[in-house]
Amino acid sequence: MENIEEILIQLNNLNLQVVQLCEQGNLESALNIAKQAVNIADTLQQEHEIIADSLNNLAELYRIQGQYIEAELLYVKTLNMRKSLFGESHPDIAQSLNNLASFYYHQGQYTRRAKISRSLKNLESPLRRITSGNSNSFM
Numbered sequence: 464m465e466n467i468e469e470i471l472i473q474l475n476n477l478n479l480q481v482v483q484l485c486e487q488g489n490l491e492s493a494l495n496i497a498k499q500a501v502n503i504a505d506t507l508q509q510e511h512e513i514i515a516d517s518l519n520n521l522a523e524l525y526r527i528q529g530q531y532i533e534a535e536l537l538y539v540k541t542l543n544m545r546k547s548l549f550g551e552s553h554p555d556i557a558q559s560l561n562n563l564a565s566f567y568y569h570q571g572q573y574t575r576r577a578k579i580s581r582s583l584k585n586l587e588s589p590l591r592r593i594t595s596g597n598s599n600s601f602m
Contacts, residue, residue, distance in 0.1 A: 475516075477500040478500060480496050481497045500520070511548070542559040542560065561583060
């Protein structure tokens with residue numbers, strides 16, 4: 464069996480393929496590869512930021528295809544994994560909250576969206592402190 468680092472490299476490459484295929488409009492192939500990445504990630508039975516990216520990619524593709532129950536479950540799983548990995552004040556948490564808020568908005572679940580949006584606002588100040596010295600940041 465491959466070691467964990469090799470599997471994570473493989474997952475990262477699959478994630479990059481998913482993004483490329485989406486940019487090319489090939490959503491069916493992107494979905495198949497995203498599912499493959501999540502299946503591989505599930506075999507590791509651990510948390511890692513690359514695994515969270517795989518979950519997020521599949522959630523986005525499910526959302527696009529109208530598979531809303533599956534999308535929501537993966538958005539929440541991604542958010543929880545990222546919170547476990549990074550704590551509450553990290554740019555990846557903001558991305559996950561934004562994805563979930565957008566999802567709820569488009570589903571007409573405005574109360575749930577408002578709750579997530581409040582969480583996002585609470586992140587603004589800590590995120591500025593984290594990124595203020597980073598010249599590569601847009602914030």
